[in-house]
Amino acid sequence: MADQEEVKLYGVWSSPFSRRIELALKLKGVPFEYVEEDLSNKSPSLLKYNPVHKKIPVLVHNGKPVAESLVILEYIDETWKNNPILPLDPHERAAARFWASCIDNKIIATAVKVLLCEGEEREVVILEIELDGKDYFFGGVSIGFVEIVGNVVALWFPLTPEVVGVEGWNPKRFTGLLKWVGELQETDVVNESMPPIEKYVAYIRASIQAFKSTPPK
Amino acid sequence: MADQEEVKLYGVWSSPFSRRIELALKLKGVPFEYVEEDLSNKSPSLLKYNPVHKKIPVLVHNGKPVAESLVILEYIDETWKNNPILPLDPHERAAARFWASCIDNKIIATAVKVLLCEGEEREVVILEIELDGKDYFFGGVSIGFVEIVGNVVALWFPLTPEVVGVEGWNPKRFTGLLKWVGELQETDVVNESMPPIEKYVAYIRASIQAFKSTPPK
Known part of the structure; x- marks a missing residue:
């Protein structure tokens, strides 16, 4: 992947669903910017990036959003292939x-x-x-x-x-x-x-x- | 894959969840044996192959079971790579x-x-x-x-x-x-x-x- 790529994670500190995305990115060694959301006052970015469920976590990779934590984990494993998180078989x-x-x-x-x-x-x-x-x-x-x-x-x-x-x-x-x-x-x-x-x-x-x-x- | 492989699908005729597995196998051109289950009297095979949820559909490929319809679809796409059912990107x-x-x-x-x-x-x-x-x-x-x-x-x-x-x-x-x-x-x-x-x-x-x-x- 290119060096200049931009990875942002919209999450909430107490949510195991955004914590698991942090963990996966760290296991892969992918640098990312973390954006803490306030669920009682959701940011325009969150509403724009996850208009269907309006929920965290959302991963935004080079401007393209991915939502739903299990879907994000699959995306991370397919995009950064080092340190596979799913088994190979x-x-x-x-x-x-x-x-x-x-x-x-x-x-x-x-x-x-x-x-x-x-x-x-x-x-x-x-x-x-x-x-x-x-x-x-x-x-x-x-x-x-x-x-x-x-x-x-x-x-x-x-x-x-x-x-x-x-x-x-x-x-x-x-x-x-x-x-x-x-x-x-x-x-x-x-x-x-x-x-x-x-x-x-x-x-x-x-x-x-x-x-x-x-x-x- | 080997010619002699055995593919069995345990399903129920009225269930969209087993119907979707049938559809995926047909799109891939994979021959399979279909076993109709009676949910009021589940077979010993179903209970053996899905001991956690005891639910259909279950796909059994060369004796190894896979349960949960979305998980089965991923398995089918990874095992038989012709006619991809997930996009490549x-x-x-x-x-x-x-x-x-x-x-x-x-x-x-x-x-x-x-x-x-x-x-x-x-x-x-x-x-x-x-x-x-x-x-x-x-x-x-x-x-x-x-x-x-x-x-x-x-x-x-x-x-x-x-x-x-x-x-x-x-x-x-x-x-x-x-x-x-x-x-x-x-x-x-x-x-x-x-x-x-x-x-x-x-x-x-x-x-x-x-x-x-x-x-x-």
Whole structure:
């Protein structure tokens, strides 16, 4: 790619969806400009670049926007081919995409329910079964697609019980997940892409409080 | 690929998600065995091949399963490289994936709401704006990723008003979508991948009726 190329990421500091794009760009070594959005007062640029959903993250590469975090990850992997984030074998690529979709569509929803004391852990159990007893990352020996997407789990997982105070949730039962999370957190580039932890905990606490004090519609 | 390879598709005749896999395999010219599932009595094979979600469609290629229809489409395009279904340019690929995700996450949900007389048309309007005035398929001159995914819209769109009897829904306002749907339906391989229309209409009518006569929880 040309040296003069312009890469901008529109995100929000507390969003795991924009954090995962930061992580992917750092893994690829792509310099980028980060633009923090205020979701209560979205910038004209964000509205212009993602007119359909008006959501972060949006990656703008040489003036052309790409939206939706999983779509952006595919774009990054196809545009900068060093340090592949998807495995090379088609069947392993499919497995990585399957787990990424499962994390976004099921596991995040489950995590939110657990935080609100309404949830069951079934989908987390499924990821645990997949990870238990394995000593490698999905699709290889280095951080890839599933780790980038699953980093949100890595962020939430250890926080939940002590810090946020959810009863009945015992992460120690999930040895495979804990090991995976632990290995992720030993990686500098992963830690650099995490939000500041105290600010994040305060944000999550405030969000749960706000939800619980909202009367049901 | 080897001549002896075995390709099996587990699907359900009325599901647009398994129909889209059939369409992609036909566009690629890949011979496959189709296995019709009974969702009220799932086969041991389906439960074995998709233990996480236990859902159709599942593609089994030389004994290895791939689940989730968008993941299967990517797998098919990567495994059989003739007649590409995703565009070749990374930015156009991202646009195709964005619209496919929008169809699955927003437009299908909107269509279901419209069928149940509860919906607004906002997401359909967005697709219409994207299509209006254009005389090409997404990403090129031939059927590709968005058409394969959007074929469900092509099936539902003309049915809705007269056949299913939804009030206040006027598809004639959507000239871009109607043209896109019309061009899709002029293609033999698309028509071959459609369910039998009378049986399908009866099925949709029965499903709406069953939903409306179920007391709210």
